[in-house]
Amino acid sequence: MSTIPSSAGSAGTSAAVATDVVVPGHVVEIGGLTGWLTTTDHKRIGILYMTSAFVFFLIAGLMAEGMRAELAAPGIQYVAEQGYDQLFTMHGTLMLLLFGTPMAVGLANYIVPLQIGADDMSFPRLNALSFWLFLVGSLVVLSSFLVQGGPAAIGWTGYAPLSDVTFEPGAGVDLWLVGLILTGISTVIGAINFIVTIYGRRAPGMTLFRMPIFTWNILVTGLLILFAFPPLTAAMAMLFIDRHLGGVFFLPALGGSAILWQHLFWFFGHPEVYILILPFFGVITEIISVFSRKPVFGYSAFVLATITIASLSMSVWAHHMFATGAVSNPFFSIASFAIAVPTGIKFFNWIGTMWRGHITFETPMLWAIGFLYLFLLGGITGIIVASPALDYHLTDTYFVVAHFHNTLIGGSVFAIFAGLYYWFPKMTGRRLSERLGRLQWVLWMVGFTLTFLPQYELGLIGMPRRIADYPADAGWASLNALSTIGAAILGIGVLPFLAAVTLALRRPADQGPDPWGGATLEWWADSPPPHGNFRDLPPIRSPRPVWDARAATSEGPPS
């Protein structure tokens, strides 16, 4: 990455003068491919994370298109049942564990040190290990396409005893297990690095309650990862022992318990949902504040709501197990309902931030508004499936599929695109095309609605999930056809983004430090920031140091 000269730091009351010191014998940055393979720079590692995750997103997206093509009409057209099972298993695994989580980690890797005024993460070399472990683990998971029998066909939840060697003898499940153990370790290492960085490397003045909301949410996400991922890694190791070393943890016939797997999996699995959304709540908050030209409304309430959601998310795991009859439905139902309260506070904060603001509708803001609408639908349908009485009817139907895609696409993916459009100028010094951005947004709003609204109806009238074929006389065909057309629009909708990135990278870098009028410290550094990030820092007296500095030099806040 080249560095471009800019006026970073010249606008504020900044007084720190960096005195150069030359220390011999220390190479800090190497060019070319070797540079990328050996880097310890948080920004390069962030870009590596995001690029790999996005490639996995495209692969998993193609799998989704394959499934929708199969379901467009009754009968088996393209993939048989086993192939379909493999597709939805790998689609879920890739989207959740190889795209969603690492995309959040990648964004945070790039942005968090900048937002707290640090040069880098606390453990840069460990940071590099975290990325490479993730990539190697992901490739191990994907390599299962090459082995005899193909990849795992056990669903991303890998329910025992169906995932035991009796029912799934292929090496695909083994590669799935060991690959995900590697990415799990990588994620925990990353979380430790984030927590230590945020605790230990904040610039003077940057108290916890002056941190940008995105950084706050990454801190809380880091805590969730720390508590949620180890049970998953342990469970996967136990399943591996069951498969190959004579263990009986999850084999009821030999004294084990299949429900034990579900407890361990969902004790990870439900916090994972919040690991996938909390960082993006942060992204949306930053964007809504900047494009409304207003400070975040109810900052402390927002932070407390985040901590409350994270805590509650540790106590709702078995709402995925209502239908087993083996859990306390009232306990998990009430705990799940309770999460609606802090989430509602967040919506109130977002609307309060926009209220009477000078709102402009650049592409990041469009994605943020799309997020508000679609994630709200996901939240409301979440209340419905959190009621055991309704869940008995809806569990394992397309209603649930539509619900979690509403939260994970309408929530996470919309926020990811919002964040990429928002921070792309910071990362590359170039802005993505507004025209292509708007086109993509329209395609995704229409495509998303068309794909998933019919699925709610399909679920209500009884179509189960995870089936490759359905009876022609069930009355599901037209809704399925609609859903497939929507999925095709979503697929086409990715193309404008790829075009925008390609076009932008072919242009020379022309963006200054602060193209949007941002409030947080990353907008004080050059675009892209050089190795070491900052020449100097403004005084930090609020969560909006850049706006404060501009106001102090009578440039005034952006309007």
Add this chain to the structure above:
Amino acid sequence: MTAEVRLFARMAVFGVLVGIVYWFLTYEVVGTVLLILFGVSAGIAAIATYLLQRAGKHPLGRPDRPEPAAELDGPEPAAELDGEPVPAPGWAPLGIAIGLGGVAIGAAFGPWALLAGLLLAIWSGKAWLNAAMRETSEARGIRRAAEHDGGPRGLRRASPGDRGAPAEGAEDPARRLPGAGS
């Protein structure tokens, strides 16, 4: 109790309380163990952070940098830059990851990949350790030289674009050593 400690403490109290409530509502063992362990591990983090802060130590072995006063007359001082060095680029992280990948594939397919992977991981780990120790001793040398010179005021650092050298904040001898733990 600082905000950092409170964050862990809140989660600890939540985990233990909900764990107890959950036990008496359900008498279900797995969930109770998971919830209580969640609370206990958060509690350990809270206590560790609290003890370190009470002893005047930063969690990273570095004293907290001062907060600006609430009210100041005249121009405010700018925040100080971090000034911690970036470890030199190296192949060790990639080597360890590929090595562990070999171990993983070996677990699925057989001992040949496991052994090769393990050797690569250990060899890369040694390279990591060597680099970290070299950076630490370099930083000690620079710190000694700076103390000998009386220590210049203000943070010293290389200019952006070519930095990453162990630029020590020489006025602050307790600043964390580069490479340590990285």
